[in-house]
Structure formats: C-alpha cells, structure tokens
Amino acid sequence: MKYFNIILLAGICLITACQSNESNSNAQTEAIAKTQAAIPGLLDRPSALQQGKEWESVQNLFVKNRDKILVDEKSDEARLALAQIYIHEARVTGEHGHYYPAALKILDGIDPAHSDDDIRFRMLAMKSGVQLSLHDFHAALKTAKEAVIINPYNAQIYGALVDAQVELGNYEEAVKMADKMVSIRPDLRSYARVSYLREIYGDVDGAIEAMEMAVKAAYPGYEESAWARLTLGEMYEKYLTLEDAEKQYRQILIERPDYPFAIAALGNIELQRANYDEAEKLLKKAAEIIPEFSFYESLAELYRITGREEEFNNTMEALWVMLQDDTESGHNMALEFANLKHNLAKAHGEALEYALAAYQKRPENIDVNHTLATIYFGLGDIEKADMHLQKASRTNAQFPALKELQQELAMM
Numbered sequence: 520m521k522y523f524n525i526i527l528l529a530g531i532c533l534i535t536a537c538q539s540n541e542s543n544s545n546a547q548t549e550a551i552a553k554t555q556a557a558i559p560g561l562l563d564r565p566s567a568l569q570q571g572k573e574w575e576s577v578q579n580l581f582v583k584n585r586d587k588i589l590v591d592e593k594s595d596e597a598r599l600a601l602a603q604i605y606i607h608e609a610r611v612t613g614e615h616g617h618y619y620p621a622a623l624k625i626l627d628g629i630d631p632a633h634s635d636d637d638i639r640f641r642m643l644a645m646k647s648g649v650q651l652s653l654h655d656f657h658a659a660l661k662t663a664k665e666a667v668i669i670n671p672y673n674a675q676i677y678g679a680l681v682d683a684q685v686e687l688g689n690y691e692e693a694v695k696m697a698d699k700m701v702s703i704r705p706d707l708r709s710y711a712r713v714s715y716l717r718e719i720y721g722d723v724d725g726a727i728e729a730m731e732m733a734v735k736a737a738y739p740g741y742e743e744s745a746w747a748r749l750t751l752g753e754m755y756e757k758y759l760t761l762e763d764a765e766k767q768y769r770q771i772l773i774e775r776p777d778y779p780f781a782i783a784a785l786g787n788i789e790l791q792r793a794n795y796d797e798a799e800k801l802l803k804k805a806a807e808i809i810p811e812f813s814f815y816e817s818l819a820e821l822y823r824i825t826g827r828e829e830e831f832n833n834t835m836e837a838l839w840v841m842l843q844d845d846t847e848s849g850h851n852m853a854l855e856f857a858n859l860k861h862n863l864a865k866a867h868g869e870a871l872e873y874a875l876a877a878y879q880k881r882p883e884n885i886d887v888n889h890t891l892a893t894i895y896f897g898l899g900d901i902e903k904a905d906m907h908l909q910k911a912s913r914t915n916a917q918f919p920a921l922k923e924l925q926q927e928l929a930m931m
Contacts, residue, residue, distance in 0.1 A: 557624070557628075558585050558588060558589075558601070558625065559605070559617070559618075559620075559621035559624060559625070561577070561578065561581055561604075561608065562608070562612065562614050562617055562618075564608075564611070564612060565612075565807075565808055565809070567777035567779075567807075567808045568611060568612060568777065568779075568808060568809070570775070577604060577607070577608070580600065580604060581601065581604050584597040584598075584600040584601050584604075585597075585601065588601070588628075592628065593630070593633070595629050595634055595638045595642075596638075598625050598626065598628055598629050599626075599629075599638070599641050599642065599645065601625045602622045602625050602626050602642075602645050602649075603645065605618040605619070605621045605622040605625065606618065606619075606622050606645065606648065606649065606652075607742070609622075609652065610742060610746075611742055612809055613779075613809035613810055613811045614809075614810075615652065615845065615848070615850070616844050616845055616847075616848035616850075617848075619649050619652055619653055619848070619849065619850075620848055620849055622645065622649045623646065623649055623849075626642050626645060626646050626649075629642050636669050636670070637670075639666075639669055640666050640669040640670045640673070640676075643662050643663070643665050643666035643669070643676075644663070644666050644673070644675055644676050644679065646662050647659045647660075647662040647663040647666060647676070647679040647683070648679055650662060651679060651682050651683060651686070653849050653850050653851065654686075654850055654851035654852070655849075655851060656683050656686040656687050656880075656881065657687070657880070659679060659682070659683045660680070660683035660684065660687065662679075663676055663679040663680045663683060664680070666679075667680065672703060673703070674700050674701075674703040674704035674706070674708070674709060675708070677696045677697070677699045677700035677703065678700055678708050678709070678712060680693075680696040681693050681696045681697045681700060681712045681716070682712070684696060685715070685716070685719070686881065686884060687881055687883065687884065688881055688882070688883025688884040688885065688887075689883065690716070690719060690720070690914055693716060694716055697709070697712045697713050697716055700712060701713055705736075706736050707733045707734075707736045707737045707743060707744070707747050708733075708743075710729050710730065710732045710733035710736060711729075711730060711733045711747060711750065713729040714726045714727070714728075714729035714730040714733060714750075714754075717729060718754070718916065718917075718918075719885070719914050719916050720914050720915060720916070721914065721915035721916055721917050723754075723758050723917050726754065727751070727754050727755075727758070727759075730747070730750055730751045730754055731751060733747045733750075733751075734747050734748050734751050739774040739775075740774050740775050741775075742775070744774070744775075745771045745774065745775045745778045745780070745781065746780075748767050748770060748771050748774075749767070749768070749771060749778075749780050749781060749784060751767055752764040752765075752766075752767030752768050752771075752781075752784060753784070755767060756784075756788070757918070757919055758917075758919075761788050761791060761792070764784070764788065765785065765788055768781045768784045768785050768788070769781075769785070777808060779804075779805040779806075779808040779809050779811065779814070780805070780811070782801055782804050782805040782808070783801065783802055783805035783806075783811070783813065783814045783817065785801050786798045786799075786800075786801030786802035786804075786805065786814075786817060787802075787817055789801060790802075790817060790820070790821055790824075795821060795824070795825055798817075798821055799818065799821055802814055802817050802818050802821070803818070806818070810841065812838065812841050812842070812845075812855070815834055815837055815838050815841065816838060816859070816863070818830075818834050819831055819834040819835055819838060819863050820863065822834060823863065835863065835864065838859060838863075842855060842856055842859070851877075851880070853873045853874070853876040853877040853880075854873070854874070854877040854886070854887060854890060856870075856873040857870045857871075857873035857874035857877060857890055857894070858870070858890060860873060861874075861890070861893065861894050861897065867894055867897045867898050868898075870894050871891075871894050871895075871898065874887070874890050874891045874894055875891070877890070878891055883910070885910065885911045885912075885913065885914060885916060886911075888907040888908070888910040888911035889907070889908070889911035889918075889920070889921055889924070891903075891907040892904045892905075892906075892907035892908040892911055892924060892928075893920075893924060895907060896924065896927065896928065901928065901931050904928060905928055908924060908925065908928060912925065
C-alpha cells in the first residue's frame, strides 16, 4: 500500500505538472496572439509599386522586426524599425489612413521611462513626423521641441521644426531652424526646406536653385528622390514653362517607373493643354496605382470642364468619402474640405465654415489666409477678402494664384 501511495502521488504530480505546463503554454500562446494582434500588418502593394526587390525587402524587414516584438514586446529597436516601415509605406502607397495610425500605435508601445536617450529621441522624431502628416501641427511642434532637447545636433529634427513652424505661420522661426538644419547636414531634405522658405519669401530663383541642389543630392530611383524631382517640376510648372516641368516628370519615370505622382503630373499638364483624352488616361492610370486624393480632384476638374456631369458627381462623391476616411483616421482635413467645397462644389458658404475652422488653428498661415481671401472674394465680401489677402501676402510670396487674386482685388 505504501508503494502504491508513492506511485499515486507521483502520478498526481506528473498530471499537475503537465497541466501547469499546458496552462503556461496556453498563456504564452495567448500573449503572443495578443501582441501580434496589436501589431498592424502591411497592406499589399499594387504590382506597379513593388519596384523589383524593394517590396520583398520591406516585407522581410517587417517580419523580422515583428517577430522580435512577439518574443519581447519591449524591443524598442524593433518598434522603431516597424514605425519607419509604416511611415515609408504611407508615402509610397498613399494608404495614410492605415499606416500613420499604425506608426503612432507601435511608437506608443515604447516606454520613455525605461528607454535611453537615443531611443527616446528617435521615437519623438518619428512621432513628430507622423503628427505633421496628420496635420496636427501644434502637437508636432511640441513633440519636436521635446526631441531637440535630447539631441540638438540632429538635422532631421530641425526639419520637423521647420515644417511645423511653416504650417503654423511662424516663418521667421522656420528660417532659423532651416539654417541650423542645413549647417548640420546639407542634403536633399535640408535643401528642399530652404527652397520652400525661399519661395514663401518671394525668392523664386533662389527657391528653384535650392531645389535643383536637392535633386543633385538625391540617389536616382528612391522614393524621396522622385519626390524632390517632382517638386522641382511643380516649381517649373508654376514659374517657368510646362515643357520644363514635363522633362522633369518624364525623367522621374525613367528612374522610378510607374511613380504615380509623376504620371498624374503629366496628366495635369495635358489638362492645362486641353488635351482632355490624354489627361484622363494619365490621371486614371495614376489613380489605379494609389488612391491619392489629388488625382481624383484633377479628374473631377476635368469632368467639370468637359461637362460630364454624371462622372463629375461620382468623382466628387468619392472625394467626400476619402476626406471623411482621412478625418476618421486622425487627419485634420479642414483646409482640404474648404478648398474642395469652394473650387469644385461651388458651395462657398460651407467652404467658409471649414476655412474658418482651419484659421482658428493656424491664423498666421499664408495658405489658410489665401483660401479665406478667395472664399470671401467669391462671396462678395471684399473687405474681409482684402484683410485676409494682406495676411496671405505678408511674406511677398509670388504664388501665381495669390498674384491673380491681388490683381482682381486691386481692380475692385
């Protein structure tokens, strides 16, 4: 009986141990599943955006860092790597509503109290960039200021400070931050910001020169290089000739085939030339690659000009849905709503409501004031139009649309 009791006791212990191991295994599986569910996935890139081995490399990098977090959810390096992937994919695919909230979510998993200065700085720098993309400019400025206290020698964070100050209309402060940025690292990003500030202050030749320097500093084929040349093309389009701009857009497609923004830019040139069939073909091609708001906006303008009412209404409906989706995913789209209501929907009263909402947040921004001046002019309120035009003109910017409004008001 004694031996029987010992054997029975051993069996009970074995069963208990097995149950305990099974319980631990289940708990571990549940924990991994919970962590995995908290990591937003990648959206499949359209084939035109896969760019050879680039998409495969992105996927491999994503899986590698996701798996690190599954093993250790406090792996800060892996979280930073995933956030960078999300930010890059947002730029490449246009799926902002998925990727920017995903980046914020993964960054929020980093505990600043248990991270070193380098991790905290990089987390804040990325977060400020996402906040800028979501048009949360006050938050972006606050976050970037926190980051620069940790590391005042990093060019990237001064770029975020430039962008936030520009959007808030603090242009003199933006110039100071741009000077610091370019002194630390004169590259594509710093030259591009110098270019935009020169344009804001009316130095068109200097702005073009700085953007040409940005293009020369770029590596052909990369997304940010394509963006720099696209911006240069847009400047040529505004201040030089359509032919100059067209050369830049076509060069982009040699270096990065199927870059949708270059395709759409060529479509917009054809729209200006009244080559409506070719413009529609190019704009639709771009829109098939990524669901970019501006592509559909150009298509709506084309349908309006050519009197295709049904297609115009359908495209406008798609635009409202896109703006609403962006709003629900955290974007502040008040200015975009205002411009769409005014320029295409011709709903000037509703446009004014949105523009005033944008003005409440950014009363010194020249673009916001330009929009308000344009809307008030359309409503026949010349006094308010002139007041906001004065604010929009305070930097001596030579934007063609701004100059046109100045001339129209001068004739009143």
